[in-house]
Amino acid sequence: MTQSSEIAGKANFDHIRYAQLWEDADVLCAALPQDPDKTLVSICSAGDNALAMLTLDPARVVVVDLSPAQIACLRLRIGAYRALSQPEFLELMGSRPSTRRGALLDRAIAEIDSETRLFWQDQRDDVIAYGAGGVGKFERYFRIFRTKLLPLVHSRKTIDDIFVPRPKAERQKFLDQRFNTWRWRLLLNLFFSRFMMGRMGRDKAFFDHVQGSVAQHVARRIKHAAVDCDPSQNPYLYWIMKGKHGDAVPMPWRAEHYTTIRDRLDRLDIRQGALEAFIDDGDKADGFNLSDIFEYMSPNIFAQVYGQILSAANPKARLVYWNMMAQRRVPPAFTDQMTTLTENEIRLKAKDKAFFYSDFVIEEFQG
Ligand SMILES: C[S@@+](CC[C@H](N)C(=O)[O-])C[C@H]1O[C@@H](n2cnc3c(N)ncnc32)[C@H](O)[C@@H]1O
Structure with a gap:
């Protein structure tokens, strides 16, 4: 059984699980390759970290998620970056109090595909009450x-x-x-x-x-x-x-990145499905934001998926991921192909504001 079918068989993916990203975009972006024009891959979740990765000036960011509801979170954000100013975006997401979230939602979804628009129209009352970042x-x-x-x-x-x-x-x-x-x-x-x-x-x-x-x-x-x-x-x-934000907001929502991200939205390549589907395409990437997906896999499936990812990795590609409680690091079969960037890990772990995770891993493929 593959990892995707292993988890998809057990969990229910028909609703929004995470309406915002609970992984620190600042440490993620600092951990990925810094050169421009790279191909990056990101687990979607609520989409914020895939958007944050656009600040690295990549050629493209392939965004994958098993869950259509999670992909809908990213599509809403794309509509919102295009239609709203940054202060309006913060109101829509729930960072700031607002009396006009319904109207902001209407503007954000006006130009997006009809399926996603209907999905968000269904969530309207909750968006008004909690913000689009509060409905998961x-x-x-x-x-x-x-x-x-x-x-x-x-x-x-x-x-x-x-x-x-x-x-x-x-x-x-x-x-x-x-x-x-x-x-x-x-x-x-x-x-x-x-x-x-x-x-x-x-x-x-x-x-x-x-x-x-x-x-x-x-x-x-x-x-x-x-x-x-x-x-x-x-x-x-x-x-x-x-239940809202103060002065500090997640990195991709900050004023200083808003226009950069908006100008690069066309570089997102969104694919609903398992990460493994990207790998099967024969594409190769230079950086992978793997969220904490490995934690949800048994050790055997983890090793299998890790090997599949390496088959889609360019030399020097970085695999970046979190662990909350289960310990996942390069499986023994691949240790001689990987370098753990321990110094970067220690430096960034100390700064990681998303405090659920006990471990943050950066591994570089030797090719
Ligand atoms: C692993 S969960 C963790 C969420 C995270 N801690 C956060 O703060 O948003 C993130 C996403 O991974 C997706 N996912 C898990 N395994 C996947 C796989 N093999 N391929 C694609 N998406 C996957 C889930 O659907 C979910 O939306």
Whole structure:
């Protein structure tokens, strides 16, 4: 059985799972080859990181995803970059409060294909309420956390205070003295139990290969996001805690990249289907954003898919991916063909604002 059929057979892909990308585009782009005119490949998810990769000035970005709903997230963004200004884009996505999201949505979908337009018209009420970046299953999970549970544990003032800029030592003090209370620890253990994550956030099938407690993992990662990194610069943490963005927004949504991305939208080559389909085409690429897809595979399938990717890689191609809890790195059969870019990994891991992931991997193909 191939990896795609392995996962597609278990999980349900008929709705939006991720309405925005919960992987840090800044570290992704810093990890990929920096020369222009490369062919890059990206897992789509909500599309934001494929858009971010356009800032690297590639010849093209091939974007793949098994899920039509995830591809629809990218197509909405393409319409929005073309039809809206950057401040309007932020309103549509939910980064900023808005009283005109319905009208912004209408403009963003006016020129896109009719199937995608209908798909988004169906989501209109939710887009108006939460922003287009808030309508996925994963974001709904955070919304329940934020609106129903977080108020039982922390006051609004404490939540706001997380995002006040302060030196690292003060951040540790804030975490120890004001944030990490017994109520908070209880909430983490309940909410991030495997049962709840499977029910409300991630499909239970995705935990088949994961070891350890999700709550312990989350507690470690919160220290990374709240102390080691600066929370005032972290759009991912801000959205989880407040359901919108503050001054910091994900890299492809920032004003300084908006026109560059808009001017290069034609370089996206979108393909609904498995990553393996790109590979079978005989195309070769120089950089792969593989999200955290390997985590969802059994070790054997992982090794098989890894080999397939190398067959579609040019010399010096980089494979970039995250792990949340399952450990995935170059399988033994391919170690002599790959160089792990450890220094880059360490440098970028320290900056990774998307704090769910325990590992960030950059491997270079020797060809
Ligand atoms: C692996 S999930 C992880 C999402 C991510 N953590 C985020 O923040 O958005 C990302 C996407 O990968 C897609 N996917 C998983 N395996 C795939 C494969 N073999 N080929 C293409 N897409 C795949 C899923 O449909 C999903 O939309």
